[in-house]
Amino acid sequence: MEKPATTDHPILDVLTRRWSPYAFADRPIEPKKIRSLLEAARWSASAFNEQPWRFIVATKDDPDGFAKALACLVEPNRAWAQHAPVLILTVTRPTFTRNDKPNRVHLHDLGLAAQNLIVQATGMDLFAHQMAGVLLDKVREDYGIPQDYEPATAIAIGYGADPAELPEDVRAKEEAPRSRMPLSEFVFGDNWGEASPLVTTS
Amino acid sequence: MEKPATTDHPILDVLTRRWSPYAFADRPIEPKKIRSLLEAARWSASAFNEQPWRFIVATKDDPDGFAKALACLVEPNRAWAQHAPVLILTVTRPTFTRNDKPNRVHLHDLGLAAQNLIVQATGMDLFAHQMAGVLLDKVREDYGIPQDYEPATAIAIGYGADPAELPEDVRAKEEAPRSRMPLSEFVFGDNWGEASPLVTTS
Numbered sequence: 572m573e574k575p576a577t578t579d580h581p582i583l584d585v586l587t588r589r590w591s592p593y594a595f596a597d598r599p600i601e602p603k604k605i606r607s608l609l610e611a612a613r614w615s616a617s618a619f620n621e622q623p624w625r626f627i628v629a630t631k632d633d634p635d636g637f638a639k640a641l642a643c644l645v646e647p648n649r650a651w652a653q654h655a656p657v658l659i660l661t662v663t664r665p666t667f668t669r670n671d672k673p674n675r676v677h678l679h680d681l682g683l684a685a686q687n688l689i690v691q692a693t694g695m696d697l698f699a700h701q702m703a704g705v706l707l708d709k710v711r712e713d714y715g716i717p718q719d720y721e722p723a724t725a726i727a728i729g730y731g732a733d734p735a736e737l738p739e740d741v742r743a744k745e746e747a748p749r750s751r752m753p754l755s756e757f758v759f760g761d762n763w764g765e766a767s768p769l770v771t772t773s
Numbered sequence: 774m775e776k777p778a779t780t781d782h783p784i785l786d787v788l789t790r791r792w793s794p795y796a797f798a799d800r801p802i803e804p805k806k807i808r809s810l811l812e813a814a815r816w817s818a819s820a821f822n823e824q825p826w827r828f829i830v831a832t833k834d835d836p837d838g839f840a841k842a843l844a845c846l847v848e849p850n851r852a853w854a855q856h857a858p859v860l861i862l863t864v865t866r867p868t869f870t871r872n873d874k875p876n877r878v879h880l881h882d883l884g885l886a887a888q889n890l891i892v893q894a895t896g897m898d899l900f901a902h903q904m905a906g907v908l909l910d911k912v913r914e915d916y917g918i919p920q921d922y923e924p925a926t927a928i929a930i931g932y933g934a935d936p937a938e939l940p941e942d943v944r945a946k947e948e949a950p951r952s953r954m955p956l957s958e959f960v961f962g963d964n965w966g967e968a969s970p971l972v973t974t975s
Contacts, residue, residue: 580805580812583787583896586889591818603782605971609960610782613953615888616793618905620952625959628969636963676905676926682884683891683903686817687788690892694785701885703820703878714965724878750822751815757827758811761838763916767830769807 572731576749589693590749591700593741595655595729599632604695605657608728611691617680621667624684627660627714639713644725645704651741652702655727660710661685662720681723692728699728774933778951791895792951793902795943797857797931801834806897807859810930813893819882823869826886829862829916841915846927847906853943854904857929862912863887864922883925894930901930 574590576582609626617623629640640658641649652658663677674680689699702725710722734745755766776792778784811828819825831842842860843851854860865879876882891901904927912924936947957968 576816578812578816580808582809582813582816582893585785585787586813586816586893589816589818589889602971602974606782606956607784609956609972610780611784611788613956613959614778614780614784614788614791614951616791616891616903622954622959625961627961627965628971629962630971633963639963676880676884678878679880679884679887679905679926682878682881682886683888684884685881686885686888686892687791689818689885690888691784691788701818703881714961714963716965724881752824754808754811754815757815757824759827759829759916760831761835761841761916763829763918769804769830769832770811772804 594732596732612684612688625662652727796934798934814886827864
């Protein structure tokens with residue numbers, strides 16, 4: 572299934588097609604494609620080039636490893652993410668390596684890397700669904716994450732599938748229209764809360 | 774100037790070309806391209822579709838507005854970012870609108886949106902340079918940001934330029950090779966700190 576964004580202004584096709592599905596096909600991702608996903612994340616920007624992101628990657632052809640990662644998701648996410656062939660648990664370093672001072676933007680920079688990964692996924696006809704619903708303490712305990720790192724999110728990745736196989740409640744979400752605030756609600760000019768003239772003309 | 778990533782595994786051209794320069798050409802960005810940048814950010818994913826991102830956009834054809842935004846950067850960033858035709862100050866909402874509970878991933882989700890914007894920029898032959906070095910209190914005061922929002926980062930955007938015009942110290946950074954950790958240092962399998970077999974074979 573595809574569910575392209577209904578854009579008000581033109582954007583790259585790979586950004587229009589990006590979408591977070593609940594249904595994934597029972598088909599593995601080729602290892603070389605997994606490497607390209609991670610390579611894309613690798614080349615994103617970060618404050619002081621800290622590269623605070625770490626990725627724990629589990630694939631279904633290692634059933635025990637996959638089960639270990641899956642068990643770290645909250646139950647509603649486990650229900651659908653179990654069908655994805657690849658699960659990634661993301662972890663960040665909240666301090667700078669060079670001086671141990673707090674890195675205010677470590678989660679922001681993880682987001683930059685994650686989006687690069689997801690754009691790369693879309694460019695290879697894959698879909699990714701990110702989750703904040705992760706059992707953070709369980710990730711730390713089960714994987715022995717040291718105190719200077721923090722579990723952050725999870726990403727399910729795979730090929731798309733027909734939503735007909737989904738449970739009724741999830742299927743309704745899968746088929747609902749995509750919605751976003753208009754630009755005029757979040758793009759401001761000189762004054763907070765007032766739409767930039769750039770986005771009120773066209 | 775272009776400075777493509779030297780990738781170990783193939784990634785999309787638009788991700789290879791993404792790079793954060795210090796030199797920007799003295800050329801405005803077409804308003805319709807600015808709208809496409811923001812539209813790309815608009816369609817990124819976020820926890821509970823909260824869309825916690827807000828963007829304050831300043832362009833050089835409004836000199837007062839541009840000066841106001843520029844003054845919110847730390848001085849070393851002002852030195853080069855003053856030459857970009859567009860500056861964006863980013864702001865996030867750290868709580869969910871629906872229930873006012875903390876949104877643990879608000880900065881992460883801003884990062885997703887920022888990277889979408891930056892990929893779109895690269896796709897339109899623009900360059901973007903993100904900054905964590907922002908005078909956060911000054912943004913809050915000068916723009917009247919309410920307490921339920923937080924200033925976060927800045928992004929300078931424009932067309933590329935010859936680094937020959939840059940001051941000596943910045944020019945050295947501009948021309949230095951790009952570097953990143955190898956995948957084996959940040960992609961793990963079942964055990965924290967041990968490279969995933971996916972990235973040690975090829």
